[in-house]
Amino acid sequence: MEEKMREAQPEDKTKVLITGAGGQLGLELQRVFREKGYEVYGMDRDSLDITDAEQCHTMLNRVHPDVVIHAAAYTQVDQAESDSDTAYRVNAYGTRNIAAAAEAAGAKLVYVSTDYVFNGKGTMPYSEFHPTDPVNVYGRSKWEGEELVRQLHTRFFVVRTSWVYGAGGSNFVRTMLKVGKRDGRVSVVADQIGCPTYTKDLAFAIEQLSSTQRYGTYHVSGAGSCSWYEFACAIFEDAGMRVDVVPVNTEEYPRPAPRPAYSVLDHQALRLNGFHPIRHWREALQDFLRSSHET
16 A cells, blocks of 8 residues: 555655754654665754755755755744744744745755644644634744745645654653653643654654655644643553652643643544554554653
């Protein structure tokens, strides 16, 4: 089925440029694409300043990639509320610069976006066709990035994901393991529902998408859903740790940026376009814990 699904693993389409290469998703993307035989150019903030339009054009003209994966982002959700200029400079105009440079270079573009483009007031999983309504600066800046991709590029994939964790960088899984081991007790929000996503699954899906011409907006997250509290309980259970997990409400832990209460993503576009379904988040978590040696 994998071979039927692919429209190409073409011999003349071998170069991929990845922004945000130093992040947990960027590291996984580099690994997956190298394993698939691509020539990979990983760009971190020191090698490519995405807020510099001229530098973006110069770099993409030099590399002349066939695919650009734009994973670099300003992800400080709470800080964005008081530093909106930086959030928009990176997430909106930085994306504009990459989109324009990728279009000029003739490269396909994958833009990694977020579940935070929705307001979280729903009770059913959000499909790619559901109206967006971000409730914080981070979500709005990422949404503007999506819009600029749609305006400036002709062959793109917008990939929305959520609750991402992986082997590199800080994330919820690693934080829970660290705090649980240190304190034996954690308090975790129980009234925010979403989809944990392992970077391995996300990177694999992005590679599958980018090898086709089935352009558009896609939701890529772990199958199923849970609260942060349920996620934490699963982490400790699968890691074989005895930790007291205390459920709390969002109101008990106020944050500068409001969070969507319900941001479960439906993978309608993946289904309709014949792509492999994403595995359940619990199976992915167990895979991560086995392979990461975090415990």
